[in-house]
Amino acid sequence: MNPIIEKLAREHAASFRRNFLELSRDLFENGTTGKLYHPGEFGGYRERLLKRMLLSFLPSHFACSEGFVIGHTSKVDPASRSTQCDVIVYDENETPKLETGDLRRFFPVETVYGVGEIKSVVEAKRFEETLDKLSKVKRMRVDPPPIVYPTKPTHMVMQFFQLHQAFVDEGFDRRAAARMAYDVFEHPAQNIVTFLVCERIEFNGGDNLSSLMKRIVSASPGGDEQFAMRHNMILSIEDGYQSYFHGHGIPTTYPRVLNEKLGMSAATGVRIVDANDRNDHIIAFLGDIASALGNAMIFPFNVSSYINVEATNIGW
Incomplete structure (x- = not known):
């Protein structure tokens, strides 16, 4: 790693950890009651x-917000609308400003x-529910978009x-051929991070x-396609960072990738970076998420595919 970039990354990581764990409580917690x-x-x-x-490590065309993800089939398929993210x-530059009167964004x-969930202390049961929610968001990309040719990033296009x-x-x-090239199970960069x-x-x-991740993975039903819909990464400030690996320990952010040795896509192993005072787990998260988001494909927004219009065609 370049020493300048590493110093900046570690400063961001240390500041984020300090503010997330300490300053947030200093600002919003009653010191007497703990509430x-x-x-x-x-x-x-x-x-x-x-x-x-996140935005400190991403190009300027990236933006972040809270809100809802919607798909063009949401009128007939409830799964094409997420819960609050x-x-x-x-x-x-590619996203329309869709919002209601109370400024909730769609x-x-x-x-x-990408889509992320932010939590404080997560119980084991709630932990699995959150991962299931992220999986459902990912499944919104399974059906091809109205226009299947991606617009960004250039190298993935x-x-x-x-x-x-x-x-x-x-x-x-x-x-x-375009419909065949679009396959989020075989090509994870086509899916949401x-x-x-x-x-x-x-x-x-x-x-x-x-041990928790190993148990969740081993107990999960379904095959490789189900595994492909898993989350990309988990960062617990006090516990560590989880992503994946393939081949001979090669790190990846994808739960299912092409295994060159097998000549086919296959489920990957679980990779853990333990929490430490150097914030290596936060650094690993920063590097991985910047890379994953930088490789993630987006597609043209076609407003007509979201709107039903009744019309009469007159031939001649």
Whole structure:
């Protein structure tokens, strides 16, 4: 790592940890009773801390907000509308300003890079519920968007068109080839990046982050496609950081990737960076999420696909 970038990253990590754990409580907690003056403001402050840190490591066309993710099939499919999301990372230039009178924002799934949940102390049961919520957000991208050709990032757009051309060369027409090139199970960069950030996890018995994740993964039903819909990363300030690895310990943010040795996509292993005073777990999270969001594809927003219009066609 470049020493200047590393120093800046570690300063951001230390500041984030200090403010998330200490300053937030100093501002919003009653020192006598231990109760929060205003839980909503306390949570909102922590969300702003994370958004500010994320945007410090992302290009200017990235933006963060809270709100709802919506899909073009939401009128007929309730699964195409998310519940309230704490952090939505979206493209500032590609996303329409959709909001209600009380300024709650709605973000089309096509222009969303990532979705995150921010928690304080997470009980084991609530922990799994949160991961399930993130999985449901990811599933909103399973159906192809109305326009399947991505607009960003440039290097991933090129990769998509190379794959598209390979299908054309095999004899498929261009429309069919485009639909075949879009596959969030085989190409995880086409999907939304999902993550959880919390203060700490309330483990059962002698559990820690590593044993909890191993148990959750081993107990999960379904095959590789279900595994592909898992969260990308978890950061617990006091416990550590969780992502994945493949091959011979190669780090990845994706729960399912192409295994060169097998010649096919396969589930990856769980990677843990324990919490320490150097904030290596926060540094790992910062590097991974910046990389994952930087590789995540977005697609054109097509307003007509979200609106039903009755019309009469007259032939001649």
